[in-house]
Amino acid sequence: MHELSIMQSALSLALDQARQAGAVRVHTIRLRIGALSGVVPDALEFAFEALTPGTLAEGAELAVERVPARFWCATCTREFQSDDMFAECPDCHIPSGELRAGREMELASLEID
Amino acid sequence: MCKDCGCGLPGETPIGVSAHHHEHAHEHDHEHDHDHSHGHEHEHGPGDHHGHDHPHPHTHPHTHEHSHDEGDHDHPHETGDEARRTVEVRRAILDKNDRLAERNRGFFRARGLLVLNFLSSPGSGKTSFIRESVRKLGPDLKTGVIVGDLATDNDAQRLRESGAPVVQITTGTVCHLEAEMVGRAVKQLDLTGLNLLIIENVGNLVCPASYDLGEDMRIVLLSVTEGEDKPLKYPPMFQSADVVLISKIDLAQACDYDRDKALANIRRVAPKARVFETSAKTGQGLDAWREFLLQQHQERKSLDPLA
Numbered sequence: 001m002h003e004l005s006i007m008q009s010a011l012s013l014a015l016d017q018a019r020q021a022g023a024v025r026v027h028t029i030r031l032r033i034g035a036l037s038g039v040v041p042d043a044l045e046f047a048f049e050a051l052t053p054g055t056l057a058e059g060a061e062l063a064v065e066r067v068p069a070r071f072w073c074a075t076c077t078r079e080f081q082s083d084d085m086f087a088e089c090p091d092c093h094i095p096s097g098e099l100r101a102g103r104e105m106e107l108a109s110l111e112i113d
Numbered sequence: 114m115c116k117d118c119g120c121g122l123p124g125e126t127p128i129g130v131s132a133h134h135h136e137h138a139h140e141h142d143h144e145h146d147h148d149h150s151h152g153h154e155h156e157h158g159p160g161d162h163h164g165h166d167h168p169h170p171h172t173h174p175h176t177h178e179h180s181h182d183e184g185d186h187d188h189p190h191e192t193g194d195e196a197r198r199t200v201e202v203r204r205a206i207l208d209k210n211d212r213l214a215e216r217n218r219g220f221f222r223a224r225g226l227l228v229l230n231f232l233s234s235p236g237s238g239k240t241s242f243i244r245e246s247v248r249k250l251g252p253d254l255k256t257g258v259i260v261g262d263l264a265t266d267n268d269a270q271r272l273r274e275s276g277a278p279v280v281q282i283t284t285g286t287v288c289h290l291e292a293e294m295v296g297r298a299v300k301q302l303d304l305t306g307l308n309l310l311i312i313e314n315v316g317n318l319v320c321p322a323s324y325d326l327g328e329d330m331r332i333v334l335l336s337v338t339e340g341e342d343k344p345l346k347y348p349p350m351f352q353s354a355d356v357v358l359i360s361k362i363d364l365a366q367a368c369d370y371d372r373d374k375a376l377a378n379i380r381r382v383a384p385k386a387r388v389f390e391t392s393a394k395t396g397q398g399l400d401a402w403r404e405f406l407l408q409q410h411q412e413r414k415s416l417d418p419l420a
Contacts, residue, residue, distance in 0.1 A: 002288055002320035010206040021200045031206070038322045038349035085348040086381045095384030099352065105207060105323065110200045 006039055006105065007047035011057065013107050018056050023112035026057040030111075034067040034104035035085055041066065069102030210324055213292035217299070217327025221310065227254075227410045228310045230326050232350060233334035234343075235316030238360040240268045241393040242334065243311050246406075247275035249399045254406055255306055259298045260313040261290040268313065278302055289321040290314050296327075308410055318343075322350040329413065330355040333386075337365045341375040344382045351382040356389065358402075363392040 014029050029048075033039050041064045048062045069082045073089040073096050080089055085102070087095045205211055221228045231239050240260070247256045256275075260268045261282040269281035280298045282290065295312060302310075312328060314321045333354035335343055338361060344351040351357065357379050365372070372390075379388060387405065391398035 002323065005287070006206055006323070009209065013202070013204060013206065013208070017200055017202050021198075023200075027197060036349045036352055038319050085352070086345070087352070087384055088381055095380055097385035103349075103353075105205060107202045107204050107206055109202055111197055112200055113197055 003039055003043035004047045004050075007044050007051055010044075010105075010107050011048070011051050011055070014110055015056055017107075018110055018112050021110075021112060023056060023110075025113040026055075026060045026110055027113065028061045028063055028111040029057060030063045030065065030108040032065045032067050032104050032106040032108045034102040035069045035083075036099065036102035037105045039105060065108065067101055067104045070100045071096035072098040072100050074098070207323060207325075210292050213296060214325035214327040217292055217296050218329075220296075220299070221327060221329075222413075224304055224307075225414060226304070226307060226310045227330075227406070227413055228326075228328045229312065229330050229332050230321075230328035231311060231313045231332050231334065232318070232321050232354075233316060233336075233360075234318045234339065237316070237334045237336040237339060238393055239313050239316065239334055240271050242358065242360055242391065243313055244272055244275045245393040245396070245399060246311070246402065247272075247277045249396075249403050250309065250406065253403075254308045254410060256309040256311060257302045257304065257307045258311045258313065259295060259302070261294070261315045263287075263315065272313075278307075284315060288315055288317050288319075289324050290326060291324050292326050309406065318347040318350045322353050330409070332356045332358055333383075334358045334360050335375070335379070336361040337370040337375075338368050341371050341378055344378045348382050351379065351386075354383045354386045356405075357383060357386045359388065359390045361392060361394070362390045362397055363395045 010029070010031060014026065018026050031044070033041060033044070044064060045062055052058050052060060069085050070079050071082055071087050071089070072079055073092065073094065075092045075094050076089060079100055080091075080096075082088070082102075087097070087099070089096055218228075231243060233239055243258060247258070250256055256277050258269075258272050258277050258279045259282060260272060260279060261284055262268055263285065264283055266281040266283070269279045272279045280301045282294050282298050284290065284294070290312065299310070304310075312326055314326075331354050333351055333356070335351075335357060337359060344357075359375065362370075364370070376388065379386065389398050389402050389405070391402060393399075
């Protein structure tokens with residue numbers, strides 16, 4: 001259930017930014033969520049619907065961009081994307097200790113009036 | 114601090130309002146290029162993992178032009194107040210927690226404390242292991258403990274049996290510890306003479322992974338009773354581990370624990386993590402664990418210019 005508190009943080013950050021920009025309404029909130037962040041987008045959506053009524057973001061759309069896990073393979077000297085979140089290089093099968101992307105939890109942008 | 118770009122500018126993060134003037138210029142230029150707008154829109158999502166700034170301001174205005182054009186055609190020519198605009202934020206959602214965690218980290222470093230964040234599912238043996246660790250370390254590494262649970266101070270009482278100073282955080286309904294809670298709890302702990310601070314997080318293999326507390330190392334426990342595939346089921350947590358402690362190794366035989374499989378699964382998710390096989394009950398593995406902590410503390414002390 002920590003999506004609720006994550007969404008609370010995201011929304012309060014978004015509303016602050018919207019007010020600073022002089023918004024009268026928020027149309028879209030765009031998040032970037034990494035595959036290894038431990039956050040479930042569906043649960044975020046649920047929390048979003050519960051939290052937005054009565055705010056500038058009432059009726060807004062929540063757009064979640066999933067960021068896949070990407071690791072660096074030092075043996076093959078290349079980055080690889082891991083859809084199952086395991087660190088194993090698909091070519092040499094040596095596990096990588098260097099995560100390059102996938103832990104993101106970011107408020108990317110807002111669309112406002 | 115922003116994990117992606119490292120900007121770390123909480124207050125003055127540039128927001129893309131100024132870009133909005135440019136957007137207007139572009140809007141008019143591009144209005145006729147319907148093909149371009151649609152192309153951009155669809156490419157963006159799957160194509161751009163790094164989320165650079167540039168696609169955003171250009172992409173979104175294109176989308177909305179069309180809807181505006183149908184209705185209020187004249188408004189965008191004025192100040193633009195009525196027009197939809199994109200505000201680039203690009204800030205970590207847990208920015209506030211991350212900043213408080215850094216503050217904790219600075220405070221701990223200044224005091225020469227080695228700080229461990231203990232994480233696992235409920236019942237994997239965190240409390241017993243910490244209690245026995247404290248006993249084992251004795252005066253060589255004087256330890257204080259902060260323990261989080263939803264309710265009761267049962268764990269704090271068990272931990273006090275080790276002789277260590279203990280502060281209990283009861284989180285109510287919150288399923289994880291946050292940096293702010295640790296910052297408050299540590300004020301109740303007499304840190305004089307302490308070398309090691311152990312934070313026992315709320316038993317939960319999901320949520321605490323997202324919250325930095327200001328620790329030096331994350332210690333994730335996996336008891337042999339939980340099944341060898343736990344690391345594969347909860348990759349975000351195990352991936353963040355500096356150390357994986359296999360606990361209750363004394364029960365290995367009773368529950369048909371497959372050691373090779375467990376170690377291989379840990380390797381797949383957390384190849385860099387140090388692994389210790391331990392039992393709080395028999396004391397197995399505690400010597401190696403003790404040596405490791407003494408060495409970690411020593412290394413940090415030698416890095417600290419004030420020490």
